[in-house]
Amino acid sequence: MSTTEELARRLGRMTAADLTELLERRGLPYRGFEFGTPVAVRDLEQLAAHLIGDASTAEALAELTAAHTQILVAAALLAQRLHGPLPESTRKAGVFHGSGPWQVMVHGWDAPDPAERAVPRAALLDFLGVTGAARQAAEHRLRELTDAALVLPAPGGDPDGPVVVPHLLHRQAARLAGLGRPLDELLSRAFQSAEIQRIHRGLALPTARTRDERQQAIVDLLSRPHEVRTLVDAAPPDARELLELMTGGGPPLLRTHCFHSRYGEHYAAEEGPFVFRSGGSGDPGTDWLAERGLVVPVGHDLVELPYEIGAVLRDPDARPAYWADPPVPGPGARTGVPDPTVLREAQAAASSAASAAELLLRQVELQPLQLRKAGGVAIRETRRAAKEAGLDEAQARFWLDLAARAGLIGVLAPEPTAAAGRGRGRKPAVPATPPVLAPTDAYDRWLAAPPAERLLPLLATWAVLPDVLSWWPELEADPPVALVSPQDPEAVPLRLALLAALAALPSGTGITAGRRDAEEWLAQAAVWHRPALREDEDLDARLAATLAESRLLGVVAHGVLTPVGHAVLALLEAGAARYFPAVPGTGPSLDGHPRLATAVTSLEDTLAALLPAPARTARFQADLTAVVPGAPGGELAGLLTACADRESEGHAVVWRFSAASVRRALDAGQDADQLLSALAEFSEGGRELPQPLRYLVKDTARTHGRMRVVRSACCIRSDDETLVLELARTRSLAKLGLRRIAPTVLISTADPDTTLAALRAAGYAPVLEAETGTTVLQRPDRARAKVKALRLADAFRSPGRNGTTAPALAAELLRGSSPPR
Template structure:
């Protein structure tokens, strides 16, 4: 019974949820046709699928798998490697396909549990830990059935193990691919062997010598110093060497080196050490000007007494410091969350009134981002982050406008290229989001940050100008984010690491955190400076959202980690927690519910009252409810942010409220209703509103002819002579009437800019209530089943596909 059949039988015994989770890990519902357990087993054993499975395991589990493959090489010999050359080779009959090496059954390279545990020199406790790890890996189909005393792993791991450990290809394969008969006989002579009758016999003798560890070590001991130095470097890996001691043969005038055979360079390469190694097959051709150390040579010269590394537990985060106050984490996280909600609300309100233009090349122009950042009161880097999160949470979306000529009914010129302008507008979700509590507003932003495949504040190309609204395409970003959160979760209570704020101030990423994060995701996280910058940017973003505070995970951070562990990131661009229905995904539903509950506990209910003061300010201690925000924004100017938000009532703002249709009595009544403690409004505030209302509407702008009329003849005369209004071309046609050369909207704007308080009048003589036109864009976030389309027939979701496969077994 083959491994494929064993695996198919094991898959048939899974529950629908277990099978669905495995397929989600490997993205199999979206990879092609999967219509039987045998096809599913085949997919799970393919290299791309196994590679996906390896991306989500930690270093301890990866080292355990590597130890299995290293032991298999000792017991079963090296795995034949695929050739490095292209798939077409040059022959006398033209180019022809190179035959593929036969695929090996993983079961042929099995090792026993007892052999593995002795190989790792594990005690009783270590064996228990390793057994638990093997069980975890079996659930991920990285350890294959049958699950008895023998351990079987996919062929990709055997291939990767040889490459990762710095081994080259076997000598027999290298000789066959690189040399013709004359070169093989020449190598045999260099090794002091007798003259063979055939090329095959000579090659067998050469391979026999190289497989004899004692003879290889004796050859290495006899090597001149320069050759010995090269050997030491190649044995440690990688096994490749740039050299000129081999040249490609030519076939009918064509160079065939990369696809054919090599010969020795006449007169040598000029490097005696390399020539000495090449003459004895200790290095063999691997490509143009490239030589390779055969597997057998490296294996003979390496120290095999060293026990393989196995670190089943993450290293502690080095450099962690004590947090002064135990409750400071929750407090700082709460402050960051409240600040994030406030700033994003201001940004979205600003976009609703002044939609941002999208560049033809994509993204928002830097000047527009800076203008918005200044208006909202955040650094430019933060403004870009909020824009990107809002866009991926489906709160704003790009909308293409009709071309101007098309809007006017004209046909565009034939030479014109249609380039509709695109603006960012709030989506249909915006109103519901705005009417929600602070916790419910933050939920989609935090959930989006958790699953989006991009670190938005990390811009590795220093010569490229950062722009907002980039297309998420960093496939490693989510796993890096998850590894950072997992590393922080290992910190004991009361300890944290230094973080760098998004405005650029603060400490850098500690090396200890990076090392621990790399343990959790060794297949994704490297140790270079670029990786350190990406982790530092991830920490900064987490700090802005309250996921991390004082360098430690907040309760929100633990909930975000639970969301990722439930597989939320696999459904992007659908974001669990930002709109899609989750009733068919119980694990995700529970994770989103927990995150929502944590946000509710940390963010207090919005305030519905304000404290009005004699200096014409209104102070809201905390986040204001949407109704209170709308009321105060309509009659006051927002002055400051923070734990308390301050609005200042001004004549211009009151005139804006009166323009919307309210009268003084109505405005005073509504402000009194929201006054903290039911206190009466201060007298200066009442006087301001009544005085502004007294002058409001003394002049009228007539829509049809754009006339300005007022019963106050002196005021009409004053307007006709005002320099600030000269651009309107005002002319008095009656003691109480002026005409304007500008339209009604421009005339109203100029009058208000000059300090007057006009209102718009309809043709019937009634006052027109001016309302801001609300433009909205369509929502684009798909449901979870539609987030990724499956190629092929059958169910589109993993759970539905698993259920169908189990029903047909």
């Protein structure tokens, strides 16, 4: 039975939940490719073939730790020792898949069954050089790789039998281990007959009639270890030094001028055919190696050491690299950090985060932010909102981005105006005003929730957002702008690697920010958890930015991963990032995703335990302030914001009352008695409101509405003739064109809204009056942006997707299978 059939049998014995998890980990129900074309999976055998294929394997390898990856590489290297290098197979047109070191051109391969290159399990563990607890840990990792369908079933399906790995590992493992490709493959790609004849002559081989015979003779000679060692022993010192360089563990590549393209010396060819450079390279050692086929050109001024040569010159007893555990922190580690200290700092950070987001979004509600034509929030708008909320610009951008991705704010586009004219020359309809960023319906529910529930969607969004929001490398050329499309696919792996590295530290141990040795350890640990990060040139800077964001959210405190951080890590490990732009924890149903639902519930419980219940009362003081210990509840915060100005944040929130802030509440329709009664309901301990506060409210109400703006364009009336005369003579109101037409009436050339604004700016307290004589209440516009809530099933953004979800596909595949039990 083939490996594909054995794997299909194993898949058929899985539970629906386990098969669903495997499908989602491997990008299904619809991310299979064959020569660049998406292929639907309709049965278990087709699923097994997809999982074994290069595209799916490359994606899965990118999510492994270094230890898991090295076990697979070791299995492929051991297979090379036992079975020889994998022969080149016939290839067809292909496409790129995977990331980092596993980004490969995937082809159609006429390859043998993977089971033909199986290695004994015990021999593999011996090859890794592990004993005792380390051996048990390696066996556990083998079981995890089996569950991920990266260790394939051995013949007969014995779970403890030989280790079988996909062909991609066999093709890539030699390169990752510092070995080149087989000599026969390299010669076929690089040379035509004349160059093969030259190498044949350089090795002093017997006469052969054809190019194929000469190439076969070269391969046969250099495949014999004794002949290779004899040849190398006779090499000049410069040539032996170059061989040592290429077999020292790094890439088996060398820059040289031995060869150039057959189409000319100045033609920078990246593939053959190549010819020997006339007059040589100027380096006798390199020329000696080239003349004997010990290095073969693979690109412009680049040669590769063939597998046969590197395998002989390497230490035959050398073990493969195997880092069983992440690196241990050095002197930059901070030890003995007590848990209560970590919890206090985490609580303070989380409370501040919820408060900062609330302040900023309240400003967005009061005055929606204008958007740029090029995309994103206008910089001046971000600065204005940040100033009003008491935040710096970078923090404002951060919260705006998270709130938008969490569905709390969205684009509010006005209805376009009707087009004028008829016929072919009619101009298209255009919006009356530019689109703005405004709250959504979800914002109202969010605002009424306690701090823990407010922070949940923001944290979940931060976890899965494919962007490092605070990292903006080219500030001068491209100034930071809020609400741009996230385009950093490595941000989530980097975030997961950072949290996993901190989670692996002993209890009470953290890192000291700003220390170079701590930063170096963090980068090394992150690479252990996600080896593809090794190729990130800006890794240190991006890790520092991510760590700063973690501290801002209470995920990290004192260099230690907090309980919130552990819950966020569990959310990422449950695969939450697969569903972006849908964000688990912001509303999408988690039915059919039990592991994800458990992670979201754990994050909810952790936040609820960390953040105290919101305060429901305030302490009103004689200095016209109201102090709320901790975070205020939504109703209390709404009342105080309506009639007072938020003055300070911290462990307690302080509001200050003034005549202007009280007028704001009176303008919205409340009278003095209603406002005082509402405030008294929230007074701490049921205490009576201080006398200065009562006097302020009543005095402000006494002058409120003494003048009235009549709808027309426009009149001002007041029973106070002295006040009317004062208004007519006030120089700051001259722009209104006021004219007294009666002892108690003025007319204005400005519209009612402009007149009201000018009077209030001059320190007066007018109200708007309807034609019937009743007061018109001026409540702020509560327009809401419409944002479509995404389902998790909508998150697979792959070519040719259909409506099938992973749970539905798993059920269908299991229902259609009847494997022997």
